[in-house]
Amino acid sequence: MNIENIEAFVYVIHYGSFNKAAEILFLSQPSVTARIQSLERELDSRLFERVGKQISLTDEGKKFLPYAQQLLQTFQKSKIELKQKRTLPNELRVGCTVSVSNYIMPTIIPKLKQKYPDVKYKLTTAPSEEIINKVLSRELDVGFVRNISHPNLLSAKAYEDPIRLYVYEGHPFIGKDSLSIDEIGEYPLVFFECGSLDWMRIHRLFASMSQPPNIEFQTDTLETAKKLVLSRVGIAFLPSLCVEQEVKEKKLFPIHFQEVSGISLQTNMIALNGENGLWFNHALDLCKGIAQSIQDQI
Known part of the structure; x- marks a missing residue:
């Protein structure tokens, strides 16, 4: 017919x-x-x-x-x-920072696979600057990086990850209505150092103290910082996504501290202008939905 x-x-x-x-x-x-x-x-x-x-x-x-x-x-x-x-390539090359690789991609990739079953995915974990350069040189199709602006890149906010103070089970801060920066500074601190402006804002919180904060551990990986808190050797300011499971299991507890309200890590999706728009838009929507659902639970 x-x-x-x-x-x-x-x-x-x-x-x-x-x-x-x-x-x-x-x-x-x-x-x-x-x-x-x-x-x-x-x-x-x-x-x-x-x-x-x-x-x-x-x-x-x-x-x-x-x-x-x-x-x-x-x-x-x-x-x-x-x-x-x-319009889709046979293989999508995705670059992402360590935190995205650990906490976002294991959720978003299976959903993309359902939508595009014939596409294969190659993931590369690297710092934001390296991912940006690889997208510009067409070594990567899309990337997840810190908030950036570049004339040759399509960039959109994928999610914001609030930074909060987290403590282990049984810590004296649990249940307190308010805290001062001096009280926090008295306890052993685990500091995650990633070099972003957001973390510099955390450092500046302690500038008004008469005595320097009790920073006993510094690390450049979120997982190490989180595990040190789980080991009860200190407390830490951490992005919410990395502790989602531990908060659910009541192994870690977020503590309200007014001075960090509004401080968050922003992750953007990037691609070359005019390329991979279909996948970019769908992945962006998925990413926002997943991040919001996680935040609603924390």
């Missing part, structure tokens, strides 16, 4: 005349008539009653209409799907 004949039939019904359908389909009116007649021969049924310039569906036409609409919709959806697949 010719899909063009079905298309002509549906358009004649939708627009109420052969002439209007011909105009929309960029055909002549005799061409539309010929397609309808061909369809009627295929079905061995009259589909229209014609009285002068007026047309109406026959009983057979009314029965066939929902099937014709469904066939046309299915055909159009298949064209969109095939076009969509042609």
Whole structure:
């Protein structure tokens, strides 16, 4: 059965005349008539009653209409799907920072795989500057990096990860309504150092203290900082995503401290302008949804 004949039939019904359908389909009116007649021969049924310039569906036409609409919709959806697949590479090369690699990609990749089952994924973990350079040189298709701006890059905020003070089970801060910076500074601190402006703001919180804070441990990895807190050797300011599971299991506890409200790590998705837009937009929506669902639980 010719899909063009079905298309002509549906358009004649939708627009109420052969002439209007011909105009929309960029055909002549005799061409539309010929397609309808061909369809009627295929079905061995009259589909229209014609009285002068007026047309109406026959009983057979009314029965066939929902099937014709469904066939046309299915055909159009298949064209969109095939076009969509042609715009995607066989392999997507994704660059991400350590925190994204640990806490976001294990959730987002399976969802992308469901949406694009034929695409293979290659993940690279590196600092933001290296990822940016690799995207610019087309060694990576997309990247997850700190908030940046570059004229040759498409960049959009994927999520913001609030930084909060976390303590271990049984710590005296649990249940306290308010804390001062001096109280926090008296306890052993674990400091995660990543060099971003957000962490410099945490450092500045202690500038007003008469005595320097009791920083006993400094590390450049979130996992190490988190495990030191779990080991009860100190407390730490940490991004919320990295402790989501431990908070659920009540192994770590967020402590409200007004001075850190509004301090967060922003992660952006980047790609070269004009490239991988389809995947970029879908991954961005997924990432935002996942981050929000995690934040709602913390």
